[in-house]
Amino acid sequence: MIDLVELRKHYKALEALKGVSLRVASGELFAYLGPNGAGKTTTIRILTGLTRPSGGWALIGGHDVEKEPIKAKRHQGLVPQHINLDAELTVEENLIIHGRLHRMAASDIRSRIDDLLGYVGLEEKRTSLVKRLSGGMKRRLMIARALLHRPGVLFLDEPTVGLDPAIRRRIWSLIKKIQQDGVTVFLTTHYIEEAEFLADRVAFIDEGRIVALDTPRRLMDGLGQWAIDVYRENDMVTRYFPDRESARRYAEEHRDGYTLRRVNLEDVFLTYTGKKVA
Structure with missing residues (x-):
């Protein structure tokens, strides 16, 4: 579902990515880990069409993210690290706007909202203003929004940052359910136990290079x-x-x-x- 081949990115004197290659299978939950400045954000920006690579190429669902950006974006949903919901609109209104941006039919938007609010446990918050939701509810709403147009790939960038342990575990359960429903999940996180618990495979990136890639169990058994x-x-x-x-x-x-x-x-x-x- 995701293919990176010798992906490179230069910012003047800084070489942020130095030939990153990896493949994420359909339905896999893949964790992409590394310290600040390692190249994680640059990789996701390229995959989501926000940054052009300096070399190599990236494919989403078989579509080149640089040459076929619209087709590639139809396959993906993004949950960014920072809350970017419209706080003055209701839960439902935020989802309706997202559906319209993806040119979904009105009847399909309504049907998906009904399904997804139940899926993320926000049925009773449909008409609530976003500014009145808790942090955990906002995260779940962002996940519902990202899934509205039925993407094949879900990018989760620090999805539980700032949440207390109980709410974090609830988000973990939701992420596993999303994967079990056939969505490919690409996760970045600074919570190492999050990747250890959730991921099928883990890649560690450091200074723009992949330094280790395998299942969590095999990586740990290597030590x-x-x-x-x-x-x-x-x-x-x-x-x-x-x-x-x-x-x-x-x-x-x-x-x-x-x-x-x-x-x-x-x-x-x-x-x-x-x-x-x-």
């Missing part, structure tokens, strides 16, 4: 099953072990303060880049 964080003066060193018994033996030999825990995706990223994800 080991267990980790020990050893605390030293002004520093912490992490060591990885294939099983808990190996970790236990190491801990017995080193009496410094330590924490024994499971390996996670942040360990993978730190190993490849030496940087924090957020």
Whole structure:
């Protein structure tokens, strides 16, 4: 559903993307992770037609995003990081405007609104002004809006930023339901546990290059099953072990303060880049 081939982008002296290639299958939930400035936003801007690449090409649903922008955009829905709903309009009015922009028939817009408000749990908020919704409700409305025209690909850019853990989990459940209904999901997030929980595959990008790409489980297994964080003066060193018994033996030999825990995706990223994800 998404194909990137040697994608490059230059901003004067800055090379934001340095030959990024990847393929996202139809119906896959794909997480695209990296530190600030790694190239995530540039990639999404190119995929959504907001920025022209300097080299290579990008396809959405088989359509070149640069040569066939209208056809490519028909396949995609976008939920940006920042709330961009019209706060002075109702929930329903925001959705109607989106449907009209996509030239949907009035009867189809009404039918889709009925379906989607139930889908995201906002049936009772149909006539409420957006400015009176909670943060979690606004996020769900943005997802409903992005799905209104039946896209094959949904881009989610930091969809749970600023939400409390309970609301974040509710959004996670909604995202999985969207995938199960056949939509390809392309997710960027700074919440590493979000990608670990949701994604079928994960790509780590750093300084404009893909540095690791695989399933979360395989990436973590490449380091080991267990980790020990050893605390030293002004520093912490992490060591990885294939099983808990190996970790236990190491801990017995080193009496410094330590924490024994499971390996996670942040360990993978730190190993490849030496940087924090957020």
